[in-house]
Amino acid sequence: MNWPDLSLKAVVIGASAGGVEALLALTAALPADFPAPVLVVLHRAPQPEGKLSPAALLARRCALPVEDAWAGQPLKPGRVLLAPADYHLLVDPGPDGPVAALSVDDAVLWSRPAIDPLFESAAHEYGAGLLAIVLTGASADGAAGALAVRAHGGRLWVQDPAEAVVPTMPRAALDLAGADQVMSLKMMCDALGQAQTGGER
Template sequence: MDTAPDRRRFELIVIGASAGGVSALQALLAAVPPGLAMPILVVLHLPRDRPSRIADLLDLRCPLPVREAEDKQPLQDGTVTFAPPDYHLLVEDRNTLALSIDPPVLYSRPAIDPLFESAAEVFGAGVLAILLTGASSDGSEGVAAVRQAGGQAWIQSPDDAYSSLMPASALAYAGADAVLPLSSLCVHMKGLER
């Protein structure tokens, strides 16, 4: 299903990834348009017991500033914000992010489902959720929430993913608005605007 996604204007992009996600995120975030004036929030499954350097690593490739989230920070247009290790990243309201130490979801904290679900609750049809490679079913409930709220879900083709379980699980559970190889996701990312 390598079809062209809906070209509507979005208010918020949320991205989730796990196994194989660092290289997928390097490619996808390098394709972000330099003037993209909307927030991008990212959950990558991370080890809980050590600091993450992922924001620093991806800041080298992304044309937008990349940073790690802090509790109660403003939701910022033109910025990529990552969940820190051992905290769920949530959209608290249209202006604010929150960090949570609620229990892990499917053994992960940060987890993708809480981010996607909170984004859907606050931004509804203005959300674009992108689910990449991963080795768990985290993200399935979140993709369902985004789609039920009228937002869009783009999912990496399972046969293109480093680990197919996460995208395949989400497709089976919630479907998608587009299922694309990473290279096509990057092309469509370049075409986004607000």
């Protein structure tokens, strides 16, 4: 991957069935000086999971701070933020740069949090500086968001459906939006581990 050409400003990741294991691998690959915020939507139950929450699980292996996002939180490099249970996670413009926003709008494809609202809002805010990643999952959530990312000049990586635990989500994204790269999880981990900024944030 020619990372200096990417001018990486943010990474958004969507996952559903089988996604915890995939996210554990990806977040463990992020270096401590990762140059962008990482925003994650994992389809999850409406009730908070306490000590067994996805954020707590990912934090055990990740060199970066990992937490559920809160409304108005500045989106700064070197932090992994997850959509909280029963809230959509969005990216909004703020007075000093992009911030996280939370929404209780209707479920998208039976999910709240859903991937499409994050991808679409991040595409508007970050444009060509956005990298979106679609991982394993059992619905078409993320496909419309992937199309928005590419329409705004962002880059889209899709997990190879042949290795996904559940291939429905990556296949739906590929069918609707195509991809800049169809990658194995290992390839994604290797590339993220080498990421660096290619320009001013």
